[in-house]
Amino acid sequence: MYWYLPLAWTLSFWDGLLTPPGFTVQPLGSDELDDAAELHSAAFAGGWSGDEFASLLAQGGTFGFAVRRDGQAKPIGIVLARLTVDEAEILTIVVDRSARGKGIGRLLMDNVLQYLHAERAASLFLEVEETNAPALALYRRLRFEEVGRRPAYYAGRDGTRTSALILKRTLGAG
Ligand SMILES: CC(C)(COP(=O)(O)OP(=O)(O)OC[C@H]1O[C@@H](n2cnc3c(N)ncnc32)[C@H](O)[C@@H]1OP(=O)(O)O)[C@@H](O)C(=O)NCCC(=O)NCCS
Numbered sequence: 001m002y003w004y005l006p007l008a009w010t011l012s013f014w015d016g017l018l019t020p021p022g023f024t025v026q027p028l029g030s031d032e033l034d035d036a037a038e039l040h041s042a043a044f045a046g047g048w049s050g051d052e053f054a055s056l057l058a059q060g061g062t063f064g065f066a067v068r069r070d071g072q073a074k075p076i077g078i079v080l081a082r083l084t085v086d087e088a089e090i091l092t093i094v095v096d097r098s099a100r101g102k103g104i105g106r107l108l109m110d111n112v113l114q115y116l117h118a119e120r121a122a123s124l125f126l127e128v129e130e131t132n133a134p135a136l137a138l139y140r141r142l143r144f145e146e147v148g149r150r151p152a153y154y155a156g157r158d159g160t161r162t163s164a165l166i167l168k169r170t171l172g173a174g
Pocket of ligand 1: 043093094095096099100101102104105106127128129132133137138141
């Protein structure tokens with residue numbers, strides 16, 4: 001008897017279940033790209049600038065989400081992704097160091113998956129350094145599977161090289 005519930009009601013129901021108390025998730029807005037850049041630069045060498053975020057977000061098919069603590073202006077986590085025809089990719093995801101391990105990364109990824117489900121996308125790809133244990137834990141939990149590897153793709157400050165793993169999550173089948 002529940003099959004006829006309106007989509008908006010159903011999505012807001014799941015939003016309520018997905019979002020940990022005390023946090024709000026919203027589409028990444030053009031006025032928070034400098035904050036996104038700040039988060040990105042704190043996590044990655046060669047972090048992207050606000051202008052780089054803006055030019056990515058201006059490209060067709062690019063979308064993102066930001067999480068903030070209730071009552072606070074600055075986001076504590078952002079994700080940026082791009083959908084081309086029915087294939088999507090995560091361009092970046094980052095959670096402020098102080099907020100990691102509280103389910104924010106999962107919340108951002110769940111919102112991407114929910115968006116892609118509504119868009120009827122077929123698959124979601126991403127690239128991750130093989131030594132990035134927290135990110136790999138998040139993606140494996142979300143049923144991503146390894147479909148490729150770029151050997152010695154990343155260069156560490158000490159000259160060591162690590163591989164990039166290409167992960168895929170098939171969508172549509174649940
Ligand atoms: C990767 C990242 C986004 C994860 O965000 P997060 O908010 O800390 O992740 P969550 O709290 O949602 O955790 C999701 C899952 O990963 C696991 N996890 C998180 N941090 C972990 C760690 N340090 N070690 C092992 N598992 C970890 C959690 O236990 C959880 O699994 P569970 O659902 O089975 O409990 C965050 O660590 C980050 O911003 N890292 C720097 C940027 C980065 O590396 N981005 C990814 C590039 S591919």
